[in-house]
Amino acid sequence: MSIRNLQFLFAPRSVAVIGTSDKPGNLGAIVLRNVRGAGFAGPVWAVARQAGEVDGLQVWPGVDSLPAAPELAVICTPAATVPGLVEQLGRKGTRAAIVVSAGLKQVAPDGVRTLEQAMLEAARPWLLRVLGPNCIGALVPGIGLNASFAPGHATPGPLAFVTQSGALATAMLDWAGTRGIGFSHFISMGDSADVDFGDVLDYLASDGDTRAILMYMESVKHARKFMSAARAAARNKPVIVVKAGRAAEGARAAASHTGALAGSDAVFDAAVRRAGMLRVFTLDELFGAAETLARPRPWCGERLVLLTNGGGAGVLAADALSLGGGTLAELGADTLAALDAVLPANWSHGNPVDLVGDAPVARYREALRILAAAAEVDGVVFMHAPTAVVPAYDIAAACLPLAREMRKPVLSCWLGGRSVESARQAFSAAGLACYDTPEHAVQAWLQLVQYHRHQQALLELPDAQPERIRPDRQAAERVLARARESGREWLDAADAMALLAAYGVPVLGTRRVRDADEAVAAANEVGYPVALKVVSPQIQHKTDVGGVALDIASADDLRQAIAQMRERVAARQPQALITGFMVQRMAGNTHGHELIVGLATDPVFGPAVLFGAGGTAVEIRKDRALDLPPLNAALARELVSRTRIGPLLAGHRGLPGVDEAALVHAILAVSQIACDLPEVAELDINPLVADAHGVRAVDARVRLARATGAADGRLALRPYPSELEETVSLAQRVLLLRPIRPEDGKRLVDFYAAAGPADLRRRFLCSRREVPRSELARFCQIDYEREMAFIALDGERMVGEARAVCDPDRIEAEFAVQVAPHWQGRGLGHRLMAKLLEYLRGRGVQRVVGTCLPENDAMVRLARGLGLQLEGDEAGCTMRLDLGQGD
Incomplete structure (x- = not known):
């Protein structure tokens, strides 16, 4: 319910x-x-x-x-x-x-x-x-x-x-x-x-x-239900969360690096970001954020100007903004010249804009007017410390009309107590957010920034050509079957590499051997120099026990390395049973970056994908970011950008950047493993070496767990339902009917752009020349848990859509359908609606409803042909169909 x-x-x-x-x-x-x-x-x-x-x-x-x-x-x-x-x-x-x-x-x-x-x-x-x-x-x-x-x-x-x-x-x-x-x-x-x-x-x-x-x-008890509701609510109004227990699970011991890094609080952070909510960390911040977000202003961007009559307050605010990762607006020449004309010669000539302590009413008002018109300024923190020159209330009364009318956020900070209380009350009564200190005002701005970043992510129209992972599922299943048959919880390195290869991740040639003779034969096959790694069910972090040897250049060196490795492991972990070794071709001497891409299973939100700086010190650096699968290319790139190593991957100091497409493909492959293979509980690719020529998985660990239920049932976000794709023959053309994807934004833009005014009026029940970009993003970034949109593709061109949005209880779904002008009257609308109705029945929806204009004869005929009941008058027609589902 x-x-x-x-x-x-x-x-x-x-x-x-x-x-x-x-x-x-x-x-x-x-x-x-x-x-x-x-x-x-x-x-x-x-x-x-x-x-x-x-x-x-x-x-x-x-x-x-x-x-x-x-x-x-x-x-x-x-x-x-x-x-x-x-x-x-x-x-x-x-x-x-x-x-x-x-x-x-x-x-x-x-x-x-x-x-x-x-x-x-x-x-x-x-x-x-x-x-x-x-x-x-x-x-x-x-x-x-x-x-x-x-x-x-x-x-x-x-x-x-x-x-x-x-x-x-x-x-x-x-x-x-x-x-x-x-x-x-x-x-x-x-x-x-x-x-x-x-x-x-x-x-x-x-x-x-x-x-x-x-x-x-x-x-959170029901992750998918929570995420579906949170994403829907956050599109309508600010949703601000403070969560207790931030440290409890993050420090838990884990056998994989990903498991250690992906504590439950970090996963909760990822869920909040993905849902478009804002997370704060104290109750004071909770109400501070509400003070700002519940009084919405048009959002222009992240460049903030600090307006103050005291240099100290301005410096404190600037420090808080810098430490919080905010952006201080750089004032342009025209703005500086305009301020020079109204401010005394000893003003700060920059941002913060220090009006000097003797600032009268007119100086405040004129400076605010100039900043309101400055294109390089996206928001203003208005600060005032009490002086004997002019009452704070007079400044508030003079600036209020302008502050109310500004088409950008204005946050105020009235420093002091009784002497500024009337000014603070005047601003608050006018719907302007007020804060007691410069730091609190800047913190509120940073919360606005974070909130709008999350909201913008919901409105992104990703690349028209999605990165599709086409795995060899049979090869992957063979790897898992071998592990099940032998009762192994952890895949050995060779099987882990085979699993990654089945999902298109480039891997180094790896052979499992039992002794020195087999090792030499494997090295001759993959080519020297090689790396040698111990295989033991009791050892997961091989370097900790001396279980890794690199740059072995000959057969004699390889035999000696095996003998020495046995001695080191026996001394450091005597209870470990050595069952063999892995021989692997060395990655080569390149300027590649050592990265980690991983997968961990959170007890509430299910699988989480991790990316960050890799290598043996991965848990010390803790440079990582997480997101919930399924991911697309845009989300994968955003995941990379949230790490400290992310900017370095673009190249610096004459070094070339890494192959971004190859890196994104590897991240998406891990995301797809999370969606396809519920048995995979933890996965580390560490290091994943990335350079200008591509990526290579050098080492990998995979832990398996018993899977229950459907493959995608453990995911907090319902993935793209590829099983609903089908091809149909219609009017001597072969069309692909499939659910819409976030990457279909450009197709959707072209589809609505090709529709005439009459078609748009019939579709949206009102006159409009175009569909706003934000609305288009909402149309293609749907929540498959509670809505569905089937589109028809003629080649790469979208020629029709039928969509439905269900209420949270799946009692009723509201539908809409539109067909491209040159495909109208050829049966495509009927085919799309029939597919949509069949899908809704399968999801347990009880009835569908829709509305059309009286002059939309084609829609009326389509509805009657599908058995919908019609009721209406000259203002509009309601279409209903009982799908035969009950309680």
């Missing part, structure tokens, strides 16, 4: 509180007082085991005695009673409950299930949604709802706050109240037995009273 019946949880018209009494400290009585005291307008009923009265309100003896079914029930009774109460409520007609009771992890009386499992089973037949158990409750101030035992109420506002911590919920509510922060929703998740973060994100994403969503998280 997802958002089904959540309207009863967060917008109920009646509330029952179960477990009330007049005993001091009774939890139910506290909740009841909160519900009544917050101004809730609907009926409020108190329920207990016996009739009576609490705070002057009648107490009903049991759920069945209530005069009507409450839309929301708040259960405050002992854990053992909760499953039975949920069943009674469901039978009564209630469809949402908040369970504040704790202790439902204990075993139920039947000795088989936990009380929590019994509660969920009791709720399921009625589709009754449960928030909690073990939660504070929920507050929706806009409707006067405080269904919680929090020690106070919340004021209405534009922010939704969702937290897993009950103690933090009460503290945050108190903290926000002292700062005048209001909420559209304040939700304590508790144990999230039913309603989880994915559900709440889906609900709040479409809530008109919520401008930004703030979340305090400790864990």
Whole structure:
């Protein structure tokens, strides 16, 4: 389930509180007082085991005695009673409950299930949604709802706050109240037995009273559901996350370098970035980011100017910007000349723009006007320290009209206390973000930068020609089958190299041998010089035990190296059983970079792809970046750019850059392994040597684990469903029908550009000359978990599309279809829609709906031909089809 019946949880018209009494400290009585005291307008009923009265309100003896079914029930009774109460409520007609009771992890009386499992089973037949158990409750101030035992109420506002911590919920509510922060929703998740973060994100994403969503998280239960909901919500409004437990898993021991580097917190970071959310690290930063993001301004870029009347404040702000990786705007000649004309001769003549301590109102106003018009300035941090020259409020009042009208972000910093309070309040009341220190203002700017980078990634139109990995799946399966048959957890080097080769990664010639004679024969085959590496199921990091010898130039040297290696390994790890050696041709003396490309499995988000600087010191350098598969070429290049070694790969000091296409191909090959082979739990290519001529895997380790379920089931992001590709013959042409890919952006641009005004009006139900680039990016970067778009390709040209977007519960999907002008009337629309309807049936969608204009005769005929029911008038026509799915 997802958002089904959540309207009863967060917008109920009646509330029952179960477990009330007049005993001091009774939890139910506290909740009841909160519900009544917050101004809730609907009926409020108190329920207990016996009739009576609490705070002057009648107490009903049991759920069945209530005069009507409450839309929301708040259960405050002992854990053992909760499953039975949920069943009674469901039978009564209630469809949402908040369970504040704790202790439902204990075993139920039947000795088989936990009380929590019994509660969920009791709720399921009625589709009754449960928030909690073990939660504070929920507050929706806009409707006067405080269904919680929090020690106070919340004021209405534009922010939704969702937290897993009950103690933090009460503290945050108190903290926000002292700062005048209001909420559209304040939700304590508790144990999230039913309603989880994915559900709440889906609900709040479409809530008109919520401008930004703030979340305090400790864990994620259903990664794919969470990622799908987060990506959808983040496209609509800012989603800001603070997560506890950053250090707990990152330091865990792991057998592979990738496993050691890819701690769960780093993977969570990758998930946040991929979803387009913003992560912060303290609660103060959480509300600071909300202060900025919930008051949106047009985004121009990352170049910031610092405007101040104090040099010290400007320097502090500039230091914070530099240390945070921000960009200080370089003022152009025209801007400097304009500032020279209005500022005293001793102004700073650069950025920060220091107006000098005696700055009057006019100096502030004129400088701000000039910076507002400067094309090289994307945003302004407006700072003022109090002086005796002019009251801070006068400066605020004079600059406010201009600051409000600026088409770029303006962040203000009023340093001081009472003397600047009126100025701070004036700016805040006008919708301008205010901060207490220069560092806080710059931090807010850097959060804006990061947020818009993530948002821009969602709007990218990648290369028209995607990098497609075409593996030899049979060869890969043979490698895995050999390992299964022998019961090996780790592939030996030869099999690891064979697996990579099956996915198109260039590897060095590698032979497994048992003794010195076989080693010499293998070296003669691959050619000297060679490298020698020990093979032992007990040894993964060979260099740690002296298990690697390089640049062996002859047979005699090779025999001697084997003997010495046996002695070293026996001395350093005597329990290790040496089962053989690997003989490998040396990579050669080049200026190549040693890199690592790897794959690790996170317990929550599944596989994660790692890239960074490689070699024996990889875990010391910790120069790495992660992302969630599946990746495309654009994402692979972005992954490289997030490392310190990334810029060096472009070439420097006369050295050529690496072959970027070959490097991207290797990263995508590892991403594809993650999608195709669920048995691969960890993978290291270290080092992957990259130079101007290509890449070569010099060493690799692969750990296997038992796979369960579908190959892509463990992925947090549903990959491109290549199994849905098909070729069809139509009008004497062979067309490829397949799901849309992010790389189809250029095709989509050309497709809509070729459509006439009438076609665009019929497609979008309004007049438009073109489709905005941001919308096109959204159309081709779809979430396959909840939407689908099939396109038809005539060669390389896109000639048709049919798409559907499902609601989070897959009850209903809204569809649209368009065909290129020269393909209309030839049956392509019917073929695409038939494919789309078949797909939606397979996904369990119950019905499809669409809208068309009355004059769209072709669409009306197509709909009727597919069995859709039509209803409408001169304003528009609604098309519906029941797909025959039920609960």
